[in-house]
Amino acid sequence: MREVKEQGSGGGAHGTPAQPDTSHGDQGPILSLRNATKAFGAVHALEDVSLDLRGGEVHALVGENGAGKSTLVKIIGGVHQPDRGTLTIGGRDVVLAGPGDARDAGVAIIYQEPTLFPDLSVAENVFIGRQPVHGGRRIDHGAMQSRARALFESLGVHVDPDRVARGLSIAEQQIVEIAKALSLDAKVVVMDEPTAALSAHEVARLFGVVDSLREHGAAVVFISHRLEEVFAVSQRVTVLRDGRLVLSQELKGLTAGDLVRAMVGRDLAERQHQHHDRGELVLRVEQLARAGTFEDISFAVHAGEIVALAGLVGAGRSEVARAVFGIDPFDSGAVHVAERPIRRNSPAAAMAAGVAFVPEDRRQQGLVMDMSIAQNVALASLHRLSHFGLIMGSAELRFASEWGERLQLKYGRLSNPVTSLSGGNQQKVVLAKWLSRTPSLMIVDEPTRGIDVATKAEVHRILVELAHSGVAVLVISSELPEVLALADRILVMREGRIVAEVAREDASEEKIITAATGQAEVPAAVEAGSA
């Protein structure tokens, strides 16, 4: 099967016949990454990871959130360049300066978040930069349409190639991305959580596509949190943890339990939180639902209690939190704070009721990056720092330095821009901004993402102290050690529903992962794998 006739396959297209060719009994890898290391600032996203991708094989990549999977994918896709390490594709050492290089070398990536052009037609999205041409350089629109249509037919789906991409559902966007990868006739196809937004039926279709890619000799990388899917389609598995490779071998003989242990197996962070009595009811959420996002969400948070929302990315945790705070709308249900209902879709009403919200993306939503440290700290308390509408700069500084001290903020000058702080200290500024309002309920979304270990512990300490002082705390975190270290109770979400509630005493990483990935029991999944 050597389909090298397509244009655009540049560089290493030759030399790697997909079918076993055999001068050495085992066929060499199509793509080989050696000792790749990548750091973002002080955070090591990937350390010394090596990976071989062989033709005709599906290679599963698993690991907890933040284990380095996405960084690895972006290195293979030419988006990031590794700090150290080499990449060999089709037997040649290559340096991928950009995504275009990766594409030309025969690598297709289906990113977790689809990257379509909303204003262009579906067909054009599939073929952008590689549109079929006739008579030299003119685009053959007819051929583009019919080839796109043929691709969708081969996928067994009905997407109109003529329509614009704007308004496609996530599943549809995912399908367009898959069609794009197929149209490349890529030798390496990476699917970064392709199933997250698909229904069971659609997943089955996708597996058919994966199988046919494999039969045609492509090397497929399959990333999924659902271990039963991993066992259903893959032959080989690599487990990453904290940016390091912990396991890379044939899947045969492994159990789901083995994988979970490999993903988790680190020393649990020290449990900092001593249990103490619950105070009165602060937050009560009743039957909250929003079509297509979450449904039947009911839970309560008491004063002095830290409740964690755990689950996979896309399970709907942040969406629930945003709905509770009134940033996003919800269709039905109610939110009560201190037994009083608060108006939906109004952050102002939530704030007035004593709710504070520290968003996931502090750069975009939590801080005003152009303002100084002091201005950011004071931002939510301006009514207390102003006289007749004029903000008193000196009051602002005094206020900020007080809070800086309490949170052990490390800064040069309070008048410096907030961008001069490290990620961890920026997070403290966001916390200070809300703490200064003395909230009765604090919602914190991913409080320690991208923060170094030392500051992380301090942020944990702040949250625990906050609970001790009688504040109700709702934490959303993708890091299980963090959840286990902080929470009195853990609510596990999967696909928009709360599927489990685990008390602190019974909590373990295995238990939460099992609930979050929807496996009834570990042994059951092993059976699925061997089938």
Add this chain to the structure above:
Amino acid sequence: MSGAADMAPASDLASRRRLVDFVLRARTFGIVAVLALLVLVATLIQARFLDKANVSFILSQASLYALVAIGEAMVIITRNVDLSVGSVCGISAYLSAHLFAQHPGIAIPLVFLAGLVIGLISGVLTGAIVAICRVPSLVVTLAMLYAIRGIDTVIVGPGQVLASTEPTAFLNIPTAAVLGVPDVAIVVTVLVAIAAYYMHSFRSGRDLYAIGSDPQAARLAGIPIAKRVFTAFVISGACAGLAGALWASEYATIDSTAANGLELQIVAAVVIGGVAIFGGSGSVVGAALGALLLQAINSALNVTGVLPTTWTEGITGFLMLVAITMDRGIQLRVSTALRRRRVRLGA
């Protein structure tokens, strides 16, 4: 709820597609309709509006604006903006017309070539700063607007190019016509057609839309963003430079204020013509029609005398508001109409 098998029936599918097609065409059709309405009303009030001379005047004026709008539309489609076109047009008008005084008897095509080269130089400079140094185009071209106008003012000083130094053949260019259609209009129509064809049928042209539609996705798709954006600015500069020479032939007397404020009129024409200000959609043809519409309004006010011509700016602003409100409405409606249809795998 998951309803895996509920596939949209074929007829439903076809009707939705027709809807989208209709809506997208309606945008261009809308400008034509407004134009037609304007012509009708203006003619009813004052038949002189459709006089050969007046039509010819509108077309030749509109041609100049449409020429600049070609380049501006290409730049805006990439989610950038070129505010330097007025100054480029102005300095090109002066320098090219001044050639007649410096080199009496110089061939007219050479004068236009000079205008083009002046525009190209400015376009290369602006494009390089925007695309390579990655400075927002709004700021860069605003700086260029002042810088070039400043240079213009210094060079020209209090002086001006006088019509008497320019050959009659040059001054007759705007009025030269074939069968009542100004030559200039024919040339610009051909240029618009070439640009539209390029934007529609060449990969690099499609890339401009992709970049404006989602720059991040364009990066992941391996589109050479810097190169494409640079090219768009060079073309915009070239159009403005060429328009400068045309400006000189039309207005004859050129001082340092020539084409002052042109850039905003051009941006207005482009937006009224249906090019989204944040890029990704619209067409060169629409932009050219937008330029024509603005000139027609101007002339209608002049000829009919219903409203003083001082109303031109107000009407332009009102039209822009209508255009952008309509675009937003259409976009929302298309999205919701399309969202109702869900792809389902299998059947």
